[in-house]
Amino acid sequence: MKSDIKxxxxxxxGCSAGTIGVDLAQNLLKTHENKTAIVLSTxxxxxxxxxxxxxxxxxxxxxxxxxxxxxxxxxKKQAENTSKYKLIHSLRTQRxxxxxxxxxxxxEEDSRGILGVTFNKDLLQxxxxxxxxxxxxxxxxxxxxxxxxxxxISILRKKLIDKSAEIYTPRFKTVVQHFCLPSSGKPLIRExxxxxxxxxxxxxxxxxxxxxxxxxxxxSWWYELGYMEGKWRVKKGDKIWVLxxxxxxxxxxxxxxxxxxxxxxxxxxxxxCCIQQYPIQV
Numbered sequence: 001m002k003s004d005i006k007x008x009x010x011x012x013x014g015c016s017a018g019t020i021g022v023d024l025a026q027n028l029l030k031t032h033e034n035k036t037a038i039v040l041s042t043x044x045x046x047x048x049x050x051x052x053x054x055x056x057x058x059x060x061x062x063x064x065x066x067x068x069x070x071x072x073x074x075x076k077k078q079a080e081n082t083s084k085y086k087l088i089h090s091l092r093t094q095r096x097x098x099x100x101x102x103x104x105x106x107x108e109e110d111s112r113g114i115l116g117v118t119f120n121k122d123l124l125q126x127x128x129x130x131x132x133x134x135x136x137x138x139x140x141x142x143x144x145x146x147x148x149x150x151x152x153i154s155i156l157r158k159k160l161i162d163k164s165a166e167i168y169t170p171r172f173k174t175v176v177q178h179f180c181l182p183s184s185g186k187p188l189i190r191e192x193x194x195x196x197x198x199x200x201x202x203x204x205x206x207x208x209x210x211x212x213x214x215x216x217x218x219x220s221w222w223y224e225l226g227y228m229e230g231k232w233r234v235k236k237g238d239k240i241w242v243l244x245x246x247x248x249x250x251x252x253x254x255x256x257x258x259x260x261x262x263x264x265x266x267x268x269x270x271x272x273c274c275i276q277q278y279p280i281q282v
Contacts, residue, residue, distance in 0.1 A: 008024060013246050015244060048117055057118050059117075103122075177238040181206040
């Protein structure tokens, strides 16, 4: 590229690299007027492939696949007329200070000296704790006052009155119409859906993307967004919550607003040859 183009490498960010890349681009565009940024999000298996025999490290070989996406962002005024989406919120949470979260997904050598990524049994618990703190912060930014009020009251009730009482889960569907969840596996997708009170239609894009393309790490959520566009579900004014989870454990959320109807028949879409076959039972 030309010498006046700034380039940033976010390798090692895990499955959250795509959302973190957009967050980085947003921060750069805030300080540089009338500019354009390109985020290239991909998954490459060659560096993470495990050739040993230990089962916790073989999960990566079974689930992850290769894929990629390119995203163009701009703060130019004329971009408002052609852009599909507007980024209205972003939030990042990092829990590497907690050993349980840090070692939930960890790259290390096995007993024979072969390097691989270990998925520990504490993964879902670490994800749950990370999401709890992350969602609380995000909710304070985008949820209506009534949902925030019910959530705070339920926490106070549990602490001061009834220890067995359940904490009220805010209804994010009151402000968000579509969800792009981490497609790291069906157990994780369903666990996230349970915590957010999402239904089958809400998690359909993540499950269908996992079925058709596998876990493409940081680029998976663009395939999910492409699925929703291919089904003509995204309408002007709709909000899309993009949730990225990566090793660390780190979490990054983006909230997008659709600026125009997404109805064009995009033959370049990876779903163009099979969108009519979905959804299927998984």
